[in-house]
Amino acid sequence: MSTQAKRVYGYLAEFKSASALYKAAEKVRDAGHKKWDCYSPYPIHGLDHAMGMKKSILPYLVFCGGTIGFITAVLLAYTTQVVIYPTVVQAKPANLFTISAFFPIMFELTILFSGFTTLFGLLALMQLPRLNHPLFESKQFGRVTDDKFFIAIEARDPKFAKATVKELLEDAGGTNLELVEEPVS
């Protein structure tokens, strides 16, 4: 017998098809659970609506990132090309009104900073990268990358109770219900 201490991660239920998963997700959403997720081999159109997910805050982060990139570019180009060391070519002036010469720089830095914010903001919001996930404790969960669909309701959820969650998932059409436990390190 293992002496490893374990704690309950959540209940896992398997679904046969994308539409079964979609309908089950609506039921779990209506039951008022907050900490749960759907797992599927491929993206399912409209599943975020079925899960009742709020809009991500990522766009706002990207907007801020882009704005910071824009301001950086304006300051960078203006300071170097107008204040510190104007490059005079063909007697063209260097002042606020020649700022259009720096538009490419503003464009590039806006794109670069919003691109970085998108990537790193996304990783941060998804709490990636991570080395392991408690659901990997479940043998059957491996088929999520193949042909099976899963819903896991986590124990962190305020409404989590083994009996009611089990009943809910069974009602929703889930099979192979499994209480996933993760080792406490």
Place this chain on the structure above:
Amino acid sequence: MGHFITSKDIPANGEHLAKGGLKLPILISGLVAIVGLIISLYLLFSGNAFNNKPADINAGRFAYSWLFAFIFFVSFPLGGCFWLLLHHLSNSGWGVSVRRVMENLATVFPWMGLLAIPFLFPEVQQHLFEWMNSHREIMGVEPSKSMSILNADMYANATKELHHGTGTFDHMLYKKAFYMNLPAWLIRMVLYFVALGASMIILKKISVNQDHDENPGIKRLIRARKLSAAFLPIFALTVTFLAFDLLKGLDFKWFSTMYGVYFFAGCALNGMALLILTTIVLRRMGYLNQIMSPEHHHIMGKLTFAFVVFWAYISFSQFFLIWYANITEETSYFLLRNTENWNIASIALVIGHFAIPFLLLMRADVKKKPGLMIPIMIYLFVLHALDHYLIVAPERGPSLTGGKHLFPTSGGSVIYDLLAFATVGSFFLWFYLRSFTKNSLYPNRDPRILESANLFN
């Protein structure tokens, strides 16, 4: 999203405007157009050719007003042509609900050709296109005998004179004479409206016939798609060379290879903006509610957003290359538009035509709210008018005063601009609104109308 739309929700004969639904706006625009046209024709042709009496200055000023108003209002139907051709060619399913509105907009284009007729007369041309004056002068043609330039032999000799003759004629006019000569110019002007106009009428006819066919099938869709592949080059050539002939020709010494696509960007942007505005108004009047949803407005808003960026990209590219290269022939355009107060308008265009709509149209929920889209679309029209005003109007002063003044004589020009704007605008509105009263408001028997009605993106 409401319930799933089925064929039961779609009336067998489509939705038609209630009798007299648009009667008042049509009547008003028709009356304004008639009164405006009479005054406009008087102003355009009141001046005598080739002398400098005040009456001619007035006629010259109004010629520019007319060109500005014409080019502004012709850009909407051109945008409609583009979106209709793109709809057929890309085999798009979502656009079926809006297709009839696109068709109505596109088929205004041939009628706009009527307003281009004044440009065919030397009395109007002499103020706008200096190269024509040079050509006429070298040929010794009296303006009253304008059609004699169609004599080919005479013209061939005359173009040689452009080069070898004495006087102010330069090598550039000689080199450009293969394109910029009067017979070719006149033929092109007629061809634009006949060729593209006929294309649009054919496409609309195919679509309208579908409305009355009990068992339409897909044969018309495939025919329209094949025809659109042939019509798209016609559209591209028309929009490019119309801009060259009417706008770039104002200053024959200027070069820009971006010019055609610059004009196109404005056409596509404001064509889509007008489509959005029209569908919102129709929905507010109680039509199109079964087959259109905020999803359609979302897609159309995204296209508008894309073309706000495209317009900025193209117009900036044009400016940027010229600014860097700093060649005299190229910089003249922007020098003129950055002299004295025109500078304010140029800068306003950068902020108002790009930065502000870019930020306004960024959010998805804004595109889905008609109450917000109406003011944004009207704002886009205002800035589009400023864009085209800045193309046409700065040429007026230097051309009419022989390069002495930036603005021609004192004041008054703006009143002319408004008069021409109201005339051409109401003429456009009359044709546009009337086309809605004739057929169903959407292609109700199209095989993909349900796909479009249940759009989700």
